[in-house]
Amino acid sequence: MRFITDAMLGRLARWLRLLGFDTLYYSDISDSDLLRIARRENRFILTRDTHFLRFKDLKDFLLINSNNTLDQLIEITRVLKMKKFDLARCVKCNGMLDDVVEKADIEGSVPEYIYLKLSKFMRCRACGNIYWEGSHMKSIST
Ligand SMILES: [Zn+2]
Numbered sequence: 001m002r003f004i005t006d007a008m009l010g011r012l013a014r015w016l017r018l019l020g021f022d023t024l025y026y027s028d029i030s031d032s033d034l035l036r037i038a039r040r041e042n043r044f045i046l047t048r049d050t051h052f053l054r055f056k057d058l059k060d061f062l063l064i065n066s067n068n069t070l071d072q073l074i075e076i077t078r079v080l081k082m083k084k085f086d087l088a089r090c091v092k093c094n095g096m097l098d099d100v101v102e103k104a105d106i107e108g109s110v111p112e113y114i115y116l117k118l119s120k121f122m123r124c125r126a127c128g129n130i131y132w133e134g135s136h137m138k139s140i141s142t
Pocket residue numbers: 090091092093094095124125126127128129
């Protein structure tokens with residue numbers, strides 16, 4: 001399942017990435033551009049904008065009711081009957097995360113106490129951002 005969200009759903013987009021879903025988000029995008037990208041890339045549209053209701057032939061979209069990110073996620077999982085989540089994407093750029101096999105590779109890239117304490121790290125293939133257990137919540141709350 002691939003998503004594209006409207007400009008009002010940036011926080012939700014980051015959560016979906018964190019949960020492993022390929023999710024596009026632009027802070028400034030017109031309805032027509034969003035529609036064009038969704039159709040071209042076969043993406044499901046998530047929106048809070050009732051404008052989309054006027055596109056009668058549009059099937060793959062969900063009008064999100066809630067204001068709260070957690071409630072929005074619950075809405076999506078319920079409507080789309082989604083069950084399985086895993087941490088697989090970079091919340092910053094939507095890139096895929098790889099497990100870091102050689103811990104020594106990332107020495108100096110994360111705080112030293114984290115490096116010494118933990119053994120499992122992941123790195124974004126696209127931007128190189130490094131994740132470790134517990135870092136997800138922190139990066140999503142900013
Ligand atoms: Zn990234």
